[in-house]
Amino acid sequence: MNRRTYHRASEAERREDLIAATLDCIAEFGIQGATVRQIAMRAGVTGGLIRHYFSSKDQMLQAAYRKVMAGMTEAAVAAAIEGETARSRLRRFIVANVTPPVTDPRTLSLWAAFISHIQIDQSFAAIHRENYLSFLEALETLLTAFFVEEKRALSPAQCRTYAIGVNALVDGLWLEGTLAADTFAEHELAENALISVEALLRLQPGELSAEQR
Amino acid sequence: MNRRTYHRASEAERREDLIAATLDCIAEFGIQGATVRQIAMRAGVTGGLIRHYFSSKDQMLQAAYRKVMAGMTEAAVAAAIEGETARSRLRRFIVANVTPPVTDPRTLSLWAAFISHIQIDQSFAAIHRENYLSFLEALETLLTAFFVEEKRALSPAQCRTYAIGVNALVDGLWLEGTLAADTFAEHELAENALISVEALLRLQPGELSAEQR
DNA sequence: GCGCGAATTATTCGAGCGTATAATAAGCCG
């Protein structure tokens, strides 16, 4: 008697909705509050459907983790490719990483929730590693191109060291800036990031941070 | 009939045991696996006892969070005060933060688990804020003393900008180095940290990183 | 426009959750 009416959605659409609902729940209630029932309710379906699209709740969590990380790197890379010079691309990449939507408390919560699981579940470790290496490589590419453009010769090893340092700095500022968002004006954080990176790369003051187009 | 025999412990001792067991469980099973029963079993007691020492499981989690953060800053500060010059103290502080026991996968898991909750529960946010500010202040003090020793005049504002940047760098390297521990030799990470910090502060190459006593 | 495969709902299951309460054993004080 009187069952709920429902809409048959495409597989891609449903999976996306379920993942979005999963992230909503983790952000709102923590990973322990992201239960099958809560997620289903948020997605506007019933709990059983989850097992129709994912072989377990854990697999859905992994898909959700991939989604979060993809969103973060995507935003930064998208900002970078709009730059016309290597310097501009590097600059835009750095700024994007310390500016919304990347610096977002919700995103940080999600990121941390997943990070805390990579020592427990190998699957999460693999996803992390994949994203870390791809981010590092993107940064290294930007740096290499920048140094070529500047006609400054650097060994690949030195380039990698710089990439690791800049990566750490950007990650750290992202953390600091997002967790203590009320302490920094948005603009202030980005400026600090550029000044710090140019110091790290031993550039002239203003070479990256000065207003430019 | 035949109840378990037990030992009546002091309050401090029991609380410590329970907190340690809590951290063990979070590190091993995630925050969702840190249940009252698991924690009690790990501590060698029965579940009911937890409510005798903490008014709720949540309060025990908060105490555990404080413990983790205290352990981290304590290790770095302890290393720093052994230095004889301001330069040495700064150097030791930085190295300690990217060296075991601070760089420890377990510690990072715990840290991340708690970080992911600070947007959900105000109590955790307060604990974070307290520790962040105290860490930043410790770093700022070390930096100020160092610049005085170097006879390099800096405005307080500049000093703070440096502190924020160095803090971010150290946090980021801690993250990177702990999460991708297999990628870095332990010694390599510390060296990279010193080289990066001296660049950040626009010191001469080797001023911090060179071997010294 | 109808029938059939499959997407979705509904219901059930056993396990485990945090908490509350009552019974008991430990160990200090006289």
Next chain:
DNA sequence: CGGCTTATTATACGCTCGAATAATTCGCGC
């Protein structure tokens, strides 16, 4: 050494969990 306080155990309660299964409704192909 015996009684009293209380730290600790034991047990029960009401919920919620993830998963499995059965029942139903949707919507496309013919």
